[in-house]
Amino acid sequence: MEEKTFKSKLIYKGKILSLRLDDVILPNGKTTTREIVEHPGAVAILPLIDKDKFLLVKQFRTPIRKTLLEIPAGKIEKGENIKECAKRELIEETGYKTDNLKKLASVYLAPGYSSEIIHIFLAKNLKKSIANPDDDEVIQNVTLERKEALNKIISGEINDSKTIIAVMLYFQLGKDSIS
Amino acid sequence: MEEKTFKSKLIYKGKILSLRLDDVILPNGKTTTREIVEHPGAVAILPLIDKDKFLLVKQFRTPIRKTLLEIPAGKIEKGENIKECAKRELIEETGYKTDNLKKLASVYLAPGYSSEIIHIFLAKNLKKSIANPDDDEVIQNVTLERKEALNKIISGEINDSKTIIAVMLYFQLGKDSIS
Numbered sequence: 462m463e464e465k466t467f468k469s470k471l472i473y474k475g476k477i478l479s480l481r482l483d484d485v486i487l488p489n490g491k492t493t494t495r496e497i498v499e500h501p502g503a504v505a506i507l508p509l510i511d512k513d514k515f516l517l518v519k520q521f522r523t524p525i526r527k528t529l530l531e532i533p534a535g536k537i538e539k540g541e542n543i544k545e546c547a548k549r550e551l552i553e554e555t556g557y558k559t560d561n562l563k564k565l566a567s568v569y570l571a572p573g574y575s576s577e578i579i580h581i582f583l584a585k586n587l588k589k590s591i592a593n594p595d596d597d598e599v600i601q602n603v604t605l606e607r608k609e610a611l612n613k614i615i616s617g618e619i620n621d622s623k624t625i626i627a628v629m630l631y632f633q634l635g636k637d638s639i640s
Numbered sequence: 641m642e643e644k645t646f647k648s649k650l651i652y653k654g655k656i657l658s659l660r661l662d663d664v665i666l667p668n669g670k671t672t673t674r675e676i677v678e679h680p681g682a683v684a685i686l687p688l689i690d691k692d693k694f695l696l697v698k699q700f701r702t703p704i705r706k707t708l709l710e711i712p713a714g715k716i717e718k719g720e721n722i723k724e725c726a727k728r729e730l731i732e733e734t735g736y737k738t739d740n741l742k743k744l745a746s747v748y749l750a751p752g753y754s755s756e757i758i759h760i761f762l763a764k765n766l767k768k769s770i771a772n773p774d775d776d777e778v779i780q781n782v783t784l785e786r787k788e789a790l791n792k793i794i795s796g797e798i799n800d801s802k803t804i805i806a807v808m809l810y811f812q813l814g815k816d817s818i819s
Contacts, residue, residue, distance in 0.1 A: 525757070
């Protein structure tokens with residue numbers, strides 16, 4: 462089912478993402494142009510605190526002009542190991558550190574146009590450290606009972622994809638192995 | 641927590657997405673530039689067939705150069721009602737039609753840089769019609785037992801965000817109201 466790219470044009474190269482246009486030949490012989498957002502990949506962390514609470518973050522998201530309730534996350538730096546990246550983002554955004562990280566999933570967020578993959582971890586045994594958000598990040602910590610997080614997904618109040626996936630996988634896997 | 645945009649520059653305007661750079665003032669008084677992908681929004685449909693099977697689609701995704709197993713989905717046309725869009729995409733991609741659509745969730749896929757919201761529906765009472773994919777879509781139908789879909793999420797074989805959310809919400813809500 463593969464497509465063959467016969468021409469690729471870089472439109473924009475930025476700090477978070479790049480945009481390129483690929484001219485491709487489809488398996489049916491037709492040609493088309495794909496608009497592709499290149500992203501270096503990201504990690505997200507579902508932090509479990511006090512045994513029965515999640516630690517989430519509130520953050521204004523410029524593309525949708527809304528403040529969302531999400532799990533901490535951030536992009537992978539060049540050459541960075543994903544587990545180290547998860548530890549770094551957790552401390553930076555929440556002020557908590559841990560060595561207890563378990564991968565929940567690796568997920569493509571919008572594979573129709575974006576190359577981004579996000580690696581989602583469960584973080585346990587959190588210890589208080591010092592938050593150090595990036596200059597352009599204004600973040601507020603929010604603790605939520607586990608069941609409350611699930612209810613906010615069902616009600617639609619939590620509507621960020623990585624956060625929904627992390628919380629629902631936590632509950633699903635918990636039946637077998639996690640809790 | 642809101643940011644104020646004081647300058648906005650359109651970099652690229654395409655058929656699926658546009659790219660713009662917004663200069664913003666953060667709540668802490670600092671300024672930064674946000675790279676923003678504008679997307680018109682999309683729908684996705686989890687089609688339930690034969691009472692205990694899902695209908696999924698296999699499709700090559702150029703940005704990641706992989707063939708993914710996903711639920712049918714597509715972008716909203718200008719002025720199109722989301723339920724009509726869901727019916728249209730379901731027929732186009734799978735050849736099945738229905739009037740029985742129930743909203744499962746509306747979700748932001750990558751709110752850090754993309755404005756895309758995706759509206760996810762459960763589709764029941766499917767009737768065979770004629771598939772009519774877009775010229776640039778090469779799509780293959782795949783039926784999966786409901787439990788098998790959940791297992792493929794847990795194993796990582798299904799790794800598309802909207803598909804994971806749709807299937808997991810189906811099982812979660814099914815406990816209360818759906819099935």
